Amino acid sequence: MDVIEQYIISKGLKPGDPLPTEARLCEDLGVSRSSVREAFRQLQALDIVAVHQGRGTFVSDMSLRPLVKSLVIRASLGTDNFTSLKEVVEIREVLDVGLARKIVESMEGTRHEELHSITDVMIAKAERGESFPDEDIAFHRGLMQSVGNALVEQLMSAMWIIHMAVLPDLPAGDQTSMIATARAHRDMLLASEAGDVEGYEAAVDAHYAPLLRTLGNLPSQQN
Amino acid sequence: MDVIEQYIISKGLKPGDPLPTEARLCEDLGVSRSSVREAFRQLQALDIVAVHQGRGTFVSDMSLRPLVKSLVIRASLGTDNFTSLKEVVEIREVLDVGLARKIVESMEGTRHEELHSITDVMIAKAERGESFPDEDIAFHRGLMQSVGNALVEQLMSAMWIIHMAVLPDLPAGDQTSMIATARAHRDMLLASEAGDVEGYEAAVDAHYAPLLRTLGNLPSQQN
């Protein structure tokens, strides 16, 4: 495994570049095919390489999918499922709050039509009693994009995916909370465009409040 | 792999619990040793299971070590190494800023002697021109502990380990920056104990300023 890693780094390979075949590596490294395959499997699990039957093995894009898988399982195993989920939601909130200044700084004075239409759809759906997971993730992704940090973006998306994987159904609970959540999104957008950091932080609070209240009160459940 | 995951989840196994032996799984699932081993290798890479020769395979603690490995390689491959590293440092900063209110809230009115002695050592070392990586990680870990979110703690530690793995040497650069960084740590602590959120945020800024300046100005380098 380490040898292959060093190979990728030393050759400066980029995602998509092909790696030597299993047979080739057996010769070069003087090990059996099983060993090469087990090494590739580990790198595959980390999304460092991608293996395709009949084609070969390639450098992958090293996404945060492994993190998601690991944390989803972890959340499914905690004494009560909601402590783990609460930690994930808190990270989401910490990222939103921690990026407040950067986001407001880069959004101030602009107007993002696509984000506005997303929040409009959110509020409309909430008033009809529908949930809006797709709009939710799209909104947060859009906000994060403005800071120009790919890792932050992926981390936020990862936490959101974990969130939905552990608790697929309700994003908030009753319709009152859903409408409040939808409006909080709009308030976040408006505050950022207005350059109002405090307003943005308050909206983030309002955004997570109903969810955290639900998680705090909910009893434990077995899976 | 999925079958084993489901096995862990359905049986509600906790870290340390033993899994069936490879031979056993071969029979139960009707597959060969190689397949079982390759599945275990993937789960091992994700730190979901731990394999011990001569003893067996056990549920592991699902740490964020896989994330570290993945991001270290990613950072070693970016067009210039410092864009990746800068993203990691920015996440550290976002976590510190995003946790400001929670930290100050839980620290206000208390006095953490061990954290004070850490910052004292930091400042002393900085004035002697020595770096202080151990004290640095210990300090941030100690602060994070007060919020009672294990995931946040691990995420912060992971980012710090990546940081040091990619840039093992200088934490800041010249001695002036090092002293400023050391003092910023003390200011973070004092502000949190005084319940001063704005002061805490300012100290966080001062803490990361020299580092981000260095990263922003440094030219790219090959590994």
Place this chain on the structure above:
DNA sequence: AAGAATTTGTCCGTATGTATC
């Protein structure tokens, strides 16, 4: 369009190193 070549997926059998009792 058919067949050959390449490459990964799976399986089997055997021998070896390691930990536990």
Place this chain on the structure above:
DNA sequence: AGATACATACGGACAAATTCT
């Protein structure tokens, strides 16, 4: 010290998928 249980490693064979001729 010996026996047992278990993972590690190797080599060979065939199947399945993809690509090339």
